[in-house]
Amino acid sequence: xAKRKIIEISPVTRVEGHGKVTIHLDEDNNVHEARxxxxxxRGFERFIQGRLLWEIPVIVQRLCGxxxxxxxxxxxxxxxxxxxxxxxxxxxxKMRRLMHYGQVMQSHVLHFFHLCSPxxxxxxxxxxxxxxxxxxxxxxxxxxxxxVMMRKFGQTVIRMTAGKxxxxxxxxxxxxxxxxxxxxxxxxxxxxxxxxxxxxxALKLAKDYTLDNLELVxxxxxxxxxxxxxxxxxxxxxxxxxxxxxxxxxxxxIFDQVDYRKYHKYLVEDVRSWSYMKFPFIKxxxxxxxxxxxxxxxxxxxxxxxxxxLANSAHRELKSVSGGEPNQTTLAxxxxxxxxxxxxxxxxKELLHDPELQGDDLIVKGDRQEEGIGVIEAPRGNLIxxxxxxxxDQVQFCNLIVSTTHNNEGMNRAxxxxxxxxxxxxxxxxxxxxxxxxxxxRAYDPCLSCATHALGQMPLVVELYDVEGTLLDQGSQCL
Amino acid sequence: xxxxxxxxxIDDQEIEASEGQTIMQAADDAGIYIPRLCDVEGLRHxxxxxxxxxxxxxRTTASCTQPxxxxxxxxxxxxxxxxxxxxxxxxxxxxxNHLCPICEASGNCELQAMAYRLSITQxxxxxxxxxxxxxxxxxxxxxxxxxxxxxxxxxxxASQDVDxxxxxxxxxxxxxxxxxxxxxxxxxxDAEISDVAIAPETCPVGCIIxxxxxxxxxxxxxxxxxxxxxxxxxxGSDD
Ligand code: SF4
Ligand code: SF4
Ligand code: FES
Numbered sequence: 162x163a164k165r166k167i168i169e170i171s172p173v174t175r176v177e178g179h180g181k182v183t184i185h186l187d188e189d190n191n192v193h194e195a196r197x198x199x200x201x202x203r204g205f206e207r208f209i210q211g212r213l214l215w216e217i218p219v220i221v222q223r224l225c226g227x228x229x230x231x232x233x234x235x236x237x238x239x240x241x242x243x244x245x246x247x248x249x250x251x252x253x254x255k256m257r258r259l260m261h262y263g264q265v266m267q268s269h270v271l272h273f274f275h276l277c278s279p280x281x282x283x284x285x286x287x288x289x290x291x292x293x294x295x296x297x298x299x300x301x302x303x304x305x306x307x308x309v310m311m312r313k314f315g316q317t318v319i320r321m322t323a324g325k326x327x328x329x330x331x332x333x334x335x336x337x338x339x340x341x342x343x344x345x346x347x348x349x350x351x352x353x354x355x356x357x358x359x360x361x362x363a364l365k366l367a368k369d370y371t372l373d374n375l376e377l378v379x380x381x382x383x384x385x386x387x388x389x390x391x392x393x394x395x396x397x398x399x400x401x402x403x404x405x406x407x408x409x410x411x412x413x414x415i416f417d418q419v420d421y422r423k424y425h426k427y428l429v430e431d432v433r434s435w436s437y438m439k440f441p442f443i444k445x446x447x448x449x450x451x452x453x454x455x456x457x458x459x460x461x462x463x464x465x466x467x468x469x470x471l472a473n474s475a476h477r478e479l480k481s482v483s484g485g486e487p488n489q490t491t492l493a494x495x496x497x498x499x500x501x502x503x504x505x506x507x508x509x510k511e512l513l514h515d516p517e518l519q520g521d522d523l524i525v526k527g528d529r530q531e532e533g534i535g536v537i538e539a540p541r542g543n544l545i546x547x548x549x550x551x552x553x554d555q556v557q558f559c560n561l562i563v564s565t566t567h568n569n570e571g572m573n574r575a576x577x578x579x580x581x582x583x584x585x586x587x588x589x590x591x592x593x594x595x596x597x598x599x600x601x602x603r604a605y606d607p608c609l610s611c612a613t614h615a616l617g618q619m620p621l622v623v624e625l626y627d628v629e630g631t632l633l634d635q636g637s638q639c640l
Numbered sequence: 641x642x643x644x645x646x647x648x649x650i651d652d653q654e655i656e657a658s659e660g661q662t663i664m665q666a667a668d669d670a671g672i673y674i675p676r677l678c679d680v681e682g683l684r685h686x687x688x689x690x691x692x693x694x695x696x697x698x699r700t701t702a703s704c705t706q707p708x709x710x711x712x713x714x715x716x717x718x719x720x721x722x723x724x725x726x727x728x729x730x731x732x733x734x735x736x737n738h739l740c741p742i743c744e745a746s747g748n749c750e751l752q753a754m755a756y757r758l759s760i761t762q763x764x765x766x767x768x769x770x771x772x773x774x775x776x777x778x779x780x781x782x783x784x785x786x787x788x789x790x791x792x793x794x795x796x797x798a799s800q801d802v803d804x805x806x807x808x809x810x811x812x813x814x815x816x817x818x819x820x821x822x823x824x825x826x827x828x829x830d831a832e833i834s835d836v837a838i839a840p841e842t843c844p845v846g847c848i849i850x851x852x853x854x855x856x857x858x859x860x861x862x863x864x865x866x867x868x869x870x871x872x873x874x875x876g877s878d879d
Contacts, residue, residue, distance in 0.1 A: 211775055213783060215854040220742045244852075324859025328741060331858065339858035524856070553777040554851060 182598055184580050190587060195580035197572050197602060206559040214240050214550045215334050221546070221561075222328055229328055230264035230319060231539035234401070235546040237332035238535030242422070243550050245527025246335035252520030253336035258401045259512045260322035260331055261537070265400055266360075266505040267315025268540035269457070269498045272606045273363065274308030277495055280600050281370050304366075307359045311502075314349075314356050318509060321345040336524035346513055353510045357471075360503045364475055367499040371492065372482070380582070382491030382575035382601040385410035386452065387443065388459035389567070391538050394418065396465030398476075398504070400538040406463045407443060407453060412487050415443055421536035424545055430562070440569050441562055452570035455542030456605060457497035462487040469511070472504035491575045491604045498606075501540075539564050541606050568605050575601040646710035650694075651717055663703035663714055664692055673870035674716050675725055675757065677732075677750060677844055678792035679704035682836075684801060686793050691728050691754065693721060700724075726758045727765070734766040735815070737773070737787035744854030745846025747862030751790055752845075753869035773818075778827035782838055783849040789819050790845055799837035807831040819847075 185194040209220055218236040222229035234257055241249065249257070275294045283296060290296075298305040316326040321341060323329025331337055371378050387410060391403035405419040405427065416427055430439040431448050442451030453459075461480070467473040479488065479496055488497075512518060535546045542564030549558035565572075579601040583594050643658040650663075650672050657666035662685065667674050678689040687705035694703045695715045703714070715721065732751060740746050755761075777783040791810070796819065799807040807829045811820040823829045831838060838848055859865065 213775070213777060213849070213851070213854065215852060216742060216744060219744075219855060223742065329859060330855040333855050338856050339861075554783070555775070555777050 182576055182602065184584060184598070186584075191585040192577075192580045195573075195577040195598070197569075197576050206561060209556050209559055211555050214243055214548075214554050214556060217548065217556060218332050218334075219328075219330055224561075224563075228264060228268050228540050230260055230323065231537055231544050232546070233323070233329070234261055234332055235535040235537045235539070235544050236548075237334065238402075238537065239533035239546045239548050240334035240535070241336075242533035242535070243530050243548070244334040245529055246525045247527060248525070249336055250520065250522040250525055251517045252340055253523055253525075255512055255515060255518055256322050256337040256340060257332055259341070259509060259518065260319055261401050262505040262508045262512070263315045263318025263322065265540045266502050266509070267312045267319070269502045269505075270308055270311045270315065270363070272540070273367065273495060273498055273502075274304065276603055276606075278304065278308075278366075280596070280603070281367075281495065307362070311356060311359055311363075314352055318349060321349070333524065335526045338523065340520055340523065341518040343519065346518065349509070350513050353506070353513060356506045357503070357510065360499070360506045361471065364496075364499040364503050367496045368475070368478070371496045374492075375482075378490050378492045381597075382579050382604070383489050384574050384578060385489050386454050386571055386574075387415060387446075388462040388487055389443075389453045389455055390460045390463045390543055391421065391536060392464055398460055398464035398467045398472075400460075400501070400505075402537070405536070405543075408463055408487060410487060410489065412462070412485070415446065421545070422534045424534065424536065424562075425547075428562070430566075439562075439566055441567055442570075453567070454571040454605075455564050455567040456494060457501050457540075457542075458488055458490075458494040459542060460538060461497040461500065467500075467504055469504050469507035471507055472500050475500045475503060491601055494604045494606075541565060541568075543567055565605075572602055572605050575605070646708075648708055648710060648712040648714065650714045657708040661708050663694060663696065663701075663706050663708045663712070666708045667703065667714075667716070672716065674703050675754060675870060676704055677729075677754060677790060678794065680794055680841065680844070682802075683794060683797045683842075686797065689728065689732075689790070689792055691725050693724060693728075695721070722758065726760055729754050729758055730760060731766055732790045733760075734768050735771070736789060737770060743788065743846045744849065745788070747859065747865050748840070748857070749846055749864070750844035750869060753864040756864070757869050776821070776825050777851075778825040779829075779831060779851075780827075781833040781851050782826055782831055783851055784821065784826055785847055785849060786818060787847075788845045789847040791817060791819055792844060793819075794842050794844065795819065795837045795848060798839075798842045799831075799835065802836040805830055805835065805837070807835070807837055 182195065182197050184192055187193045205221065205224055209217060212220060217240060218233045221236045222233040224232050237257070241247075274297070278297055279293050282301065294305070319329065320326040322337075322339070323331035324339065331339060387407055389405065389407040391399060392406045393399045393403045396406070404417075405421050405424065406417045407415040407427075409415050419427055427444055428441050429444045430441045432439055440448075440452065442448050443453060444451065461476055464476070467476045479493065479500065482488065482493075531551070532549050533547075537544050544564055545560075545562040547560040548556055551557050576598055579597050583597040587594065645656055645658055647654055647656055648666070649655070650667055650670070653672070655666060655670035655672065657669075661669075664674050664676065664679065674692050674694060676689070676692040678686050679692060685705045687702040690702055692703045693700050695701070696706060696712050703716075729751070733755070738751070740749075740752055743749070746752060771787070773786045775783060775785045793810070795808040796810065799805045806822055808819055809822060810817055812818055821829050821831070833850065836842060838850065840850065842848065
């Protein structure tokens with residue numbers, strides 16, 4: 162049996178859990194196998210049992226410090242069904258959408274500028290001292306300013322809809338607890354055109370990067386897969402609500418227009434011994450072939466069109482690069498993400514001109530149901546919240562499938578593909594090489610990127626073992 | 641009315657009181673706020689939380705039960721009393737399970753508001769007791785989360801004295817004393833949503849829950865988003 166070494170890339174994170182990459186080498190230093198392990202927050206599903214249904218949207222957003230609004234809204238959508246609110250009032254639905262667009266925008270901006278732009282602008286293997294947000298501030302100060310201002314705008318939208326810029330309370334079962342005042346609207350309108358201009362600038366940056374480096378993009382963590390997201394009935398992208406659509410690697414529908422309340426008839430979660438995180442797969446295709454990707458690029462692949470003009474033409478351009486077929490790269494996620502930023506800003510602008518945001522009809526209720534399933538397209542992809550609530554209003558069952566879980570197999574494949582290419586056959590493992598692996602993981606923006614991570618201070622432990630488990634080498638760096 | 645009036649001082653400010661008034665009532669009439677948790681207008685005084693402790697002629701006393709007297713020299717605001725009140729409020733946090741960020745009373749809660757008033761931002765001095773208490777959601781309109789109960793007894797007095805029911809009562813002794821219901825669970829009692837004991841003004845914290853309305857007041861519009869507890873004129877929220 163060939164003697165193997167194991168390299169561990171083990172970042173330590175806070176709320177979202179803890180991720181680590183293990184790369185198994187054989188005695189010729191070729192990559193035998195590479196895996197991404199994420200310790201997931203299954204504990205939450207137990208923690209909320211017995212809690213009261215209207216507390217849930219507020220509790221579950223604590224799952225994540227970066228995209229709490231997604232959990233808040235997915236849970237609220239599930240609770241809408243439980244309180245029998247099948248159709249929200251226009252004001253409630255539009256306020257929630259506004260909140261969501263603000264959230265997706267600020268999350269994408271944070272990810273792109275703070276986490277990824279150093280890799281893209283300086284190169285994956287460039288010196289680590291400079292390859293961080295501080296390097297960006299030094300060399301591209303105007304970009305850094307835009308990133309801060311765009312995030313701030315997104316957070317202001319969240320504050321005006323949810324009451325606080327992080328962990329607010331806006332969405333409640335059956336609706337929303339506030340409308341948008343004229344004063345609030347005017348503050349946002351005052352900045353919206355600037356935001357649109359900067360969003361287009363960011364989109365250009367991500368697009369140019371992809372097109373200028375097409376060779377790298379096409380071979381870096383690229384592999385055929387299925388993709389899944391919500392879309393509207395006519396196939397239009399919709400981040401807040403829609404039906405489930407999954408396309409195979411050729412772009413053919415595996416299923417389409419599935420009511421997401423039937424998700425468990427189409428998706429099954431597999432468990433593997435070496436990971437705490439489940440591996441969902443499409444039931445009809447089986448465990449081996451049923452895996453799929455979610456997230457910004459998956460949405461660009463599944464959506465037939467986008468209902469805002471600037472994002473729609475950017476979407477067409479992205480689609481043309483892969484000849485209309487699904488884009489199977491990993492790195493084009495950045496481009497897709499910036500298309501969504503433009504889309505969100507366009508949607509926010511559209512909503513701000515809608516007088517229904519100033520309406521007073523905020524909550525509806527109807528016949529009580531026992532079960533509720535809320536699905537939303539979170540910044541990182543499809544997010545499923547499923548609850549059962551008893552007649553005393555207490556939660557008895559909860560199942561969450563978060564974007565990072567949907568992407569589990571895809572991220573593992575990306576890690577393996579990149580590790581094989583950049584680490585196999587090397588005598589010495591450099592930081593730059595390891596960073597290639599991280600770039601692949603990071604392109605999916607997994608939930609293990611917490612606030613510390615964003616500032617480039619996430620410690621990373623790298624350990625190298627031989628087949629007997631003896632520690633051969635170790636090092637650490639910041640993600 | 642021919643009430644006998646007299647004068648005494650609070651922090652060197654001379655105020656007028658009528659016979660039969662407690663120090664706290666006279667202070668309220670004079671627009672001076674003394675912190676409190678177990679005392680609330682409309683219910684008989686209990687004097688159990690001790691947050692209203694002042695010194696009267698040098699001796700500490702609960703101002704919600706201590707009668708005002710002619711010529712009394714009361715101290716309300718000094719560093720020692722402040723620290724004493726802080727410790728009492730901290731202990732209330734540590735004795736229960738208070739997760740303010742996910743509690744529907746947040747922003748309307750007198751305990752939380754008192755902590756803000758007293759500048760308690762990190763309750764760290766005492767050990768957390770982390771009691772294990774289950775939520776009683778058996779009643780169709782009301783839930784009881786005793787993780788947040790501060791044993792102020794306001795619900796007990798309201799139920800007994802005003803509603804004439806006795807839905808709530810103390811069980812256990814000392815540190816184990818807690819509030820229970822007169823039955824296996826709330827559904828087993830004659831509690832009704834219209835009871836004064838269940839009214840939002842009665843329970844100062846998020847223990848007695850009126851079902852289905854949690855979080856319906858947006859952040860920014862909640863009672864203590866608008867003013868610090870005690871800074872509105874006492875009785876001003878009676879409308
Ligand atoms: S009852 Fe008050 S102090 Fe306790 S958790 Fe709720 S808001 Fe916080
Ligand atoms: S339930 Fe509320 S009112 Fe009753 S003792 Fe506990 S804290 Fe006080
Ligand atoms: S308010 Fe006086 S003892 Fe509680």
